[in-house]
Amino acid sequence: MKKLTLLGGLTTQQFLRDYWHKKPLLIRQAIPQFKPLLTREELAAMAARDDVESRLVTHFGARWQLKKGPFDQLPPFSKKAWTTLIQGVNLHHDGADALMQQFRFLPDARLDDLMISYATDTGGVGPHFDAYDVFLLQAHGKRLWRIGPQTDMTLVEGLPVKILKNFKPEQEMVLEPGDMLYLPPHYAHDGIAVGECMTYSIGFRTPSFQELGEGFLQYLTESVELDGHYADPDLAPTSKPAEIGSDMITRVATAIRKIRFADDDIAIFLGEYLSEPKPSVFFDAPVRSTSLPRFLERAEKRGVKLARKTRMLYRGRHVFINGDSFVAASADRRALVKLADRRGLDPEDIKAASEDVREALHAWHEDGWIVLQ
Incomplete structure (x- = not known):
């Protein structure tokens, strides 16, 4: 199996065996001489679009604030301590899409999107953790990362952003353009811009089982067929007319237990669920129809x-x-x-x-x- 520069000379098999979902990996020059795919002005223009998901996190005067786009105007580039996050850039830019395709040694069913974080000096979103695996590729400038296998996930109350209350980093590292840091889910991290910087985050889908369960039950409603109607020919008189009888519960439970599903049903549900575009995604049909x-x-x-x-x-x-x-x-x-x-x-x-x-x-x-x- 071929060794990948993207993974620091590891094969995909070695990476999945030793790091994936297990521990961080710092890869110096994962993409040598990497140049940002978009300028800060182009990112600002994307943040102004209503078909692009964007956020603005500021930390002015020790006060955290979060706003959701679109943004007619971002803070001045000369002002410190702010970050804009542009989600799903791969959906709108060929270069970002091509970059994300380099991570297709992992299944498309897991690969989510490419987010670009632009930050001015000291900008960041505070110490936090993600519920998903992520590759953090430094695209421009420098960013200081502080990371640790946090067990205390208590958050600071009353903030618009999820910041760990008792963050205790165990490692620090500065990433420069082309460097990349892989982090498994729930690994605490804090990225602080050292001067102006851009970081590209390649994230992965980790839907909760609750979300999947609710989705599957909704899927089943379109295919379930239960014949007949409720009937109770042996009904007896009652002195408690408001009570739901045990016989009624038993009859309904017997009918509902006839609902069955197989692995094929799960596969079809997952295929439809995981290929469904996000609500903000709209497709551009050709200007002219072609025969x-x-x-x-x-x-x-x-x-x-x-x-x-x-x-x-x-x-x-x-x-x-x-x-x-x-x-x-x-x-x-x-x-x-x-x-x-x-x-x-x-x-x-x-x-x-x-x-x-x-x-x-x-x-x-x-x-x-x-x-x-």
């Missing part, structure tokens, strides 16, 4: 690729794209799996694809889910 023959003519010359915002997964015969699911015929599965894994198809793949796949690609193109290479 199927014209689309195929272009696709057979240029190939296609998934749009930045598209999430595509598969499991066995089931294919999931942007929350939709369907069963792929054996003749179609090879092309669809390749599209999901490589996030694109070459002209030769288009020519060899079945008519069903070619028609699906055209429909997805019209919806803005795929684009021509």
